[in-house]
Amino acid sequence: MKKLIVLAVLIAATLLLLGCTQEKTTEQKKEFKAAFVYIGPVGDAGWSYAHDQGRKFIEKKYGIKTSYSESVPEGEAERVIREYAEQGYNIIFTTSFGYMDPTIAVAKDYPNIVFEHCSGYKTAKNVGTYFGRIYQADYLTGIVAGMMTKSNKIGYVAPVPIPEVIRGINAFALGVKKVNPNATVHVVWVGTWYDPAKEREAAESLINEGCDVIAQGQDSPAAQQVAQEHGVHSIGYNSDMYKFAPKAHLTAAIWNWSVVYDYIVKNVMEGKWKSEKIWWGIDKGLVGLAPFNEVVPEKVKKVVQEEKEKYLKGEVPEQYPFVGPIYDQQGKLVKAKGEVMSDEELLSMMFFVDNVVGEIPK
Amino acid sequence: MIEFIVSLLQASIRAGTPLLYATLGEMITEKSGILNLGVEGLMIMGAMSGFALSFITGNPWIGILAGGFAGLILAFIHGFFSITLKVDQTVSGLMLVLLGLGLSGLIGKSYIGMVANYIDPIAIPLLSSLPILGKILFTQDLLVYSSLLITVFIWFILHKTSFGLSIIAAGENPEAADTAGINVDLVRYICLLVGGFLIGVGGAYLSLAYAKLWTEGMTAGRGWICLALVIFSGWIPQRAVIGAYLFGGLDVLSFKLQAIGFTVPYQLLKMIPYIATILVLLLSLIKDKYRLKAPSALGKPYFRGER
Numbered sequence: 001m002k003k004l005i006v007l008a009v010l011i012a013a014t015l016l017l018l019g020c021t022q023e024k025t026t027e028q029k030k031e032f033k034a035a036f037v038y039i040g041p042v043g044d045a046g047w048s049y050a051h052d053q054g055r056k057f058i059e060k061k062y063g064i065k066t067s068y069s070e071s072v073p074e075g076e077a078e079r080v081i082r083e084y085a086e087q088g089y090n091i092i093f094t095t096s097f098g099y100m101d102p103t104i105a106v107a108k109d110y111p112n113i114v115f116e117h118c119s120g121y122k123t124a125k126n127v128g129t130y131f132g133r134i135y136q137a138d139y140l141t142g143i144v145a146g147m148m149t150k151s152n153k154i155g156y157v158a159p160v161p162i163p164e165v166i167r168g169i170n171a172f173a174l175g176v177k178k179v180n181p182n183a184t185v186h187v188v189w190v191g192t193w194y195d196p197a198k199e200r201e202a203a204e205s206l207i208n209e210g211c212d213v214i215a216q217g218q219d220s221p222a223a224q225q226v227a228q229e230h231g232v233h234s235i236g237y238n239s240d241m242y243k244f245a246p247k248a249h250l251t252a253a254i255w256n257w258s259v260v261y262d263y264i265v266k267n268v269m270e271g272k273w274k275s276e277k278i279w280w281g282i283d284k285g286l287v288g289l290a291p292f293n294e295v296v297p298e299k300v301k302k303v304v305q306e307e308k309e310k311y312l313k314g315e316v317p318e319q320y321p322f323v324g325p326i327y328d329q330q331g332k333l334v335k336a337k338g339e340v341m342s343d344e345e346l347l348s349m350m351f352f353v354d355n356v357v358g359e360i361p362k
Numbered sequence: 363m364i365e366f367i368v369s370l371l372q373a374s375i376r377a378g379t380p381l382l383y384a385t386l387g388e389m390i391t392e393k394s395g396i397l398n399l400g401v402e403g404l405m406i407m408g409a410m411s412g413f414a415l416s417f418i419t420g421n422p423w424i425g426i427l428a429g430g431f432a433g434l435i436l437a438f439i440h441g442f443f444s445i446t447l448k449v450d451q452t453v454s455g456l457m458l459v460l461l462g463l464g465l466s467g468l469i470g471k472s473y474i475g476m477v478a479n480y481i482d483p484i485a486i487p488l489l490s491s492l493p494i495l496g497k498i499l500f501t502q503d504l505l506v507y508s509s510l511l512i513t514v515f516i517w518f519i520l521h522k523t524s525f526g527l528s529i530i531a532a533g534e535n536p537e538a539a540d541t542a543g544i545n546v547d548l549v550r551y552i553c554l555l556v557g558g559f560l561i562g563v564g565g566a567y568l569s570l571a572y573a574k575l576w577t578e579g580m581t582a583g584r585g586w587i588c589l590a591l592v593i594f595s596g597w598i599p600q601r602a603v604i605g606a607y608l609f610g611g612l613d614v615l616s617f618k619l620q621a622i623g624f625t626v627p628y629q630l631l632k633m634i635p636y637i638a639t640i641l642v643l644l645l646s647l648i649k650d651k652y653r654l655k656a657p658s659a660l661g662k663p664y665f666r667g668e669r
Contacts, residue, residue, distance in 0.1 A: 044577055205618045244477060361625065
């Protein structure tokens with residue numbers, strides 16, 4: 001009987017592991033292999049999905065072999081990364097903030113393998129970091145929301161209070177402010193990255209309070225669906241969420257990781273790779289907007305296009321819209337007119353700009 | 363203000379319904395003396411199977427049934443170990459959590475990001491136009507109403523039928539029940555399987571009527587809340603309704619408050635269900651009147667003819 005239990009536990013454990021095992025794809029060039037480690041499932045239209053689109057792109061472009069592991073919890077990351085290193089992959093991409101220390105730890109033991117960690121700040125001789133200035137896209141979606149709202153109340157379903165999320169909300173709010181100084185952005189914290197039922201409730205609460213455009217910071221399309229049911233508009237995040245809410249979804253701030261994967265893989269293949277801290281924006285095409293819904297008027301598209309041009313032509317710094325005057329919620333001037341926030345200030349941002357309603361939980 | 367309370371109560375019922383199904387399921391399981399710690403695993407399998415079947419057949423009610431059967435199958439595994447083989451129920455129950463989370467992730471992979479048919483609320487004619495109460499109680503979906511009927515049904519079975527007596531006997535004193543000619547193992551199997559079905563339905567409600575999508579790990583700890591709820595409600599079905607709506611309400615309170623401009627730390631609200639359960643436990647120690655009537659043989663395997 002005891003044996004049976006042991007057997008059962010083993011079976012359960014195996015099945016669990018299967019949930020995050022590697023999927024091998026076609027082997028074409030034996031000499032070059034790239035591996036990707038994802039925090040979530042690739043089918044969710046969210047963060048990991050966007051990265052996987054990039055993986056597919058480089059696999060096709062260079063005819064190299066790529067592998068990935070999805071839904072890898074942070075505690076499991078070191079084992080998974082080490083396995084890829086052991087199998088002799090030339091480059092390993094680790095795509096969640098929480099993989100930072102495991103990546104550095106494994107990289108120490110495999111000096112000949114290139115590691116690239118997404119969204120972190122620790123580098124080493126063989127570890128580079130890469131990330132995108134998604135706030136630039138958030139800013140543009142804010143313009144759309146600001147021009148489309150009739151009630152002048154815009155809702156934001158926010159995951160957890162970290163600088164990355166707060167930066168996105170602020171950029172969005174600055175976009176709203178640019179075109180509609182009377183509108184406010186109402187933030188509701190859900191407290192998790194992944195609980196669609198709660199995201200739904202949060203969105204519904206905002207709509208009940210009169211918000212007629214709902215934006216979000218999570219992967220799941222729950223908030224989009226609620227907006228659709230209530231006949232209000234929504235702004236998606238991470239990838240095009242149009243299919244979940246064809247009437248509500250105005251546009252979305254999206255990632256195009258293929259640009260950066262292309263650059264890194266090319267460098268590694270040509271032996272030109274060196275450890276860098278990549279933080280690209282709209283000008284390189286790493287971030288952008290999903291196609292506009294047909295209900296978005298030409299006038300709105302035009303304003304968005306004008307602002308986008310500013311990045312493309314280099315008329316504004318990469319940190320734009322975080323250029324003074326910027327006021328916080330208490331009305332205090334944070335950046336004087338014309339002053340630009342530094343990257344360090346952006347990365348540690350823990351305040352809301354003046355047209356955001358809601359607090360940052362401490 | 364009234365509007366705020368109405369929308370809070372309406373949302374509490376919605377958020378509490380998946381908890382209510384799973385709590386009732388666990389309650390009748392425990393009433394017969396079986397402890398099934400695998401609620402989280404059963405719920406997530408229910409959520410995945412429900413969504414998948416609704417996606418495939420286009421009928422969300424088939425999905426709900428499928429969710430129930432997924433829960434039932436996992437419950438059967440638990441029964442095989444804990445009733446037939448009489449191994450430690452804690453181990454076997456916990457195994458179901460891991461099994462459910464892993465298996466649902468594996469099978470459910472291709473359904474992530476899909477759009478299925480869902481169960482929508484229906485306004486009951488006349489009743490729904492009542493002031494205040496109409497919106498809170500009578501604009502919900504059918505599964506909300508049926509959960510209340512099931513609560514009454516379970517209470518009736520437990521307290522007004524001889525089968526209910528057999529269940530209570532199996533959970534309180536299986537030796538005596540056996541002497542009285544009750545097939546303890548059979549009674550326990552029935553309760554476990556019916557309970558598993560209800561827990562699975564709770565999971566399917568989550569993906570088909572509440573969140574209206576499927577994603578890995580979407581139960582997000584609700585199974586554990588239900589285990590606490592069984593204790594909180596003192597193994598009394600009608601109290602489970604209050605408990606489920608209360609705990610569900612806590613889930614949504616934070617968003618409702620934030621939306622009107624109050625900030626409550628969500629971390630605090632997340633803890634309250636567990637704190638409330640501990641308080642109920644403490645209360646039951648202090649005053650005899652509040653003593654919790656946990657089935658005496660709960661979690662103990664019954665070996666026939668050992669004495």
